[in-house]
Amino acid sequence: MSGRPAVALGAGTGAATGRVPWQLLVPAAFAVALLVLPLTGLLVRAPWSTLPARLTDPEVGQALRLSLLTATASMVVCLLLGVPLAWLLARASFPGRRVLRAMVTVPLVLPPVVGGVALLAAFGRTGVAGGWLDDTLGLRLPFTTLGVVVAQSFVAMPFLVLAVEGALRSADARYDDLAATFGASRWQTFCRVTLPLAAPGVLSGAVLAWARALGEFGATITFNGSYPGTTRTMPLAIYAARNTDFEAAILLSLVLLVVSVAILALLRERWMAGPVS
Amino acid sequence: MTRPGPLDAHLVTAHPRGTGAFTLDVRLAAGVGEVVAVLGPNGAGKSTALRMLAGLHPLSAGHVRLGGRSLEEPGRSIRVPAQRRGVGLVPQESLLFPHLRVRDQVAFGLRHRGADRAEARRESTGWLERTGLGELADRKPSELSGGQARRVAIVRALAARPALLLLDEPLAALDVRAVLELRSFLRHHLAHVGVPTVLVTHDALDALVLADVVVVLDAGRVEQAGRPAEVAGRPRSAHVAALVGLNLVRGTSAGHLVTMTSGTDEPAQVVTATEQHGDVFCCWAPGAVSVHGQRPEGSPRNVWRGEITGMTPHGDIVRLEVAGPVSLLADVTPAAVAELDLAPAAPVWVSVKATEVTVYPA
Numbered sequence: 042m043s044g045r046p047a048v049a050l051g052a053g054t055g056a057a058t059g060r061v062p063w064q065l066l067v068p069a070a071f072a073v074a075l076l077v078l079p080l081t082g083l084l085v086r087a088p089w090s091t092l093p094a095r096l097t098d099p100e101v102g103q104a105l106r107l108s109l110l111t112a113t114a115s116m117v118v119c120l121l122l123g124v125p126l127a128w129l130l131a132r133a134s135f136p137g138r139r140v141l142r143a144m145v146t147v148p149l150v151l152p153p154v155v156g157g158v159a160l161l162a163a164f165g166r167t168g169v170a171g172g173w174l175d176d177t178l179g180l181r182l183p184f185t186t187l188g189v190v191v192a193q194s195f196v197a198m199p200f201l202v203l204a205v206e207g208a209l210r211s212a213d214a215r216y217d218d219l220a221a222t223f224g225a226s227r228w229q230t231f232c233r234v235t236l237p238l239a240a241p242g243v244l245s246g247a248v249l250a251w252a253r254a255l256g257e258f259g260a261t262i263t264f265n266g267s268y269p270g271t272t273r274t275m276p277l278a279i280y281a282a283r284n285t286d287f288e289a290a291i292l293l294s295l296v297l298l299v300v301s302v303a304i305l306a307l308l309r310e311r312w313m314a315g316p317v318s
Numbered sequence: 319m320t321r322p323g324p325l326d327a328h329l330v331t332a333h334p335r336g337t338g339a340f341t342l343d344v345r346l347a348a349g350v351g352e353v354v355a356v357l358g359p360n361g362a363g364k365s366t367a368l369r370m371l372a373g374l375h376p377l378s379a380g381h382v383r384l385g386g387r388s389l390e391e392p393g394r395s396i397r398v399p400a401q402r403r404g405v406g407l408v409p410q411e412s413l414l415f416p417h418l419r420v421r422d423q424v425a426f427g428l429r430h431r432g433a434d435r436a437e438a439r440r441e442s443t444g445w446l447e448r449t450g451l452g453e454l455a456d457r458k459p460s461e462l463s464g465g466q467a468r469r470v471a472i473v474r475a476l477a478a479r480p481a482l483l484l485l486d487e488p489l490a491a492l493d494v495r496a497v498l499e500l501r502s503f504l505r506h507h508l509a510h511v512g513v514p515t516v517l518v519t520h521d522a523l524d525a526l527v528l529a530d531v532v533v534v535l536d537a538g539r540v541e542q543a544g545r546p547a548e549v550a551g552r553p554r555s556a557h558v559a560a561l562v563g564l565n566l567v568r569g570t571s572a573g574h575l576v577t578m579t580s581g582t583d584e585p586a587q588v589v590t591a592t593e594q595h596g597d598v599f600c601c602w603a604p605g606a607v608s609v610h611g612q613r614p615e616g617s618p619r620n621v622w623r624g625e626i627t628g629m630t631p632h633g634d635i636v637r638l639e640v641a642g643p644v645s646l647l648a649d650v651t652p653a654a655v656a657e658l659d660l661a662p663a664a665p666v667w668v669s670v671k672a673t674e675v676t677v678y679p680a
């Protein structure tokens with residue numbers, strides 16, 4: 042322990058830091074404008090006078106219900122399939138693990154439209170898996186609500202897998218060892234120790250996946266088209282309205298904005314109080 | 319489930335975790351109810367040895383046998399996984415499951431030994447009450463002090479009725495009072511377990527107080543093994559002597575005069591009160607060393623000149639490191655430091671009475 046007081050190097054340390062340089066301030070101001078102006082525009086151009094009438098339009102409710110339903114279903118699919126995959130990537134050792142991990146992250150950088158085309162190539166009637174699904178199970182995914190869930194899960198899964206894998210990696214593996222000495226099998230250890238310890242990571246991964254699914258557009262419209270009631274989710278409804286009724290597009294955008302911000306805020310309040318490391 | 323019985327282990331691995339490049343090769347034996355302490359500095363391979371006993375680190379050769387049953391024997395392709403060894407582990411830093419209350423920590427092991435939920439919780443409560451931890455039953459680990467957490471970790475391991483108990487640094491990283499309380503807690507409960515116990519520690523005092531047998535480890539090898547009194551009173555290497563805080567020299571004895579063969583550059587001799595012949599160790603406590611400004615006269619003493627190379631306060635004494643024909647540690651009072659004007663690099667004379675020197679065959 043040295044006798045000298047430590048020199049604080051953190052942010053906002055006062056006197057010695059001097060003025061904020063304009064070289065940083067000006068670009069930062071433009072960044073704020075770029076992020077905030079569009080949202081302001083949305084509020085300014087909103088058809089406030091006809092708002093109540095338009096909100097009760099059954100098409101709005103239909104699209105919103107479909108969006109919430111499919112986004113939630115996709116989140117559940119991502120949890121059921123993605124958490125086990127994340128565990129494999131974080132805890133198991135097998136040949137090709139790195140390759141698998143790289144493949145899992147591909148949808149993250151893939152343009153969603155390409156994802157939609159790829160899904161058609163796989164699950165379309167003439168696709169590699171689609172024909173088999175149709176023949177044996179009579180299941181056709183494209184242009185159905187189930188197809189929307191598949192498209193949303195495809196783009197949202199990597200978010201969940203990466204978040205959960207990170208949480209599992211940072212969770213202390215010595216707890217797993219300890220559980221083993223008490224006679225717990227690997228599956229019991231996963232349920233009673235590993236998963237509870239990674240819970241904050243799983244939760245934030247689920248929220249990320251849900252938000253990504255809610256905003257999904259490209260893969261969904263390419264794979265499923267845009268049919269009111271079955272595949273036209275909020276983003277697709279906004280796109281459809283844009284050409285015919287711009288005010289309706291603004292209104293739908295506002296609704297989507299309010300819903301997503303409200304749910305994220307609620308979750309943050311309820312589950313993410315305190316630092317999530 | 320493994321029946322209680324003595325532990326007989328020969329642990330060999332070429333790759334101890336978190337240590338330098340050396341081969342760990344340690345033999346350990348512990349009878350039923352016997353406590354063996356593995357004592358050594360950090361990185362000596364202690365924790366790896368414990369992980370090998372628990373089945374968490376594979377042996378590359380040797381064996382682990384418990385109560386006549388072979389748990390691991392690479393030569394015969396036997397390896398019982400950790401889940402089926404019935405070993406109770408008290409890990410370093412306690413490692414209480416952060417999401418479980420104390421009652422459920424203790425119930426955790428019981429459930430995996432076949433008890434159902436209610437039974438495990440009932441038995442857990444019983445254990446906590448018998449060990450004086452009843453009040454903590456509903457607390458989360460984050461609401462416990464370090465000493466309380468350690469006790470819960472110990473009870474958690476005991477409650478699962480292990481066939482072998484393993485403690486990894488059970489007294490490390492606690493404040494002085496917690497260490498005192500925990501030491502008596504351990505002494506009391508280890509005496510009643512009725513299974514072999516292996517504890518690893520870097521603290522000689524813990525090993526000497528808690529164990530029936532002390533095994534001193536350095537760089538993966540056993541340096542000395544024996545009863546605590548034997549190890550503490552008759553160290554057989556400079557490292558063990560340093561651990562137990564004694565001065566040690568090796569030499570050849572002809573009756574009452576030992577000619578030093580190690581630990582010195584110049585010819586030096588030690589006079590002893592007891593008679594020995596041949597290759598011997600001589601040891602004496604730092605407190606038995608007197609320090610003088612002038613060469614002392616008379617009396618049958620060992621007298622050497624030296625130079626002070628280090629001074630460290632230790633409670634109400636000052637420990638001097640003195641380099642000379644016989645390099646040694648000497649404990650003096652602060653008053654003596656002032657009176658003799660002792661300082662680093664100061665020339666001094668040191669003396670040790672012949673009766674203070676313990677001599678034993680090497």
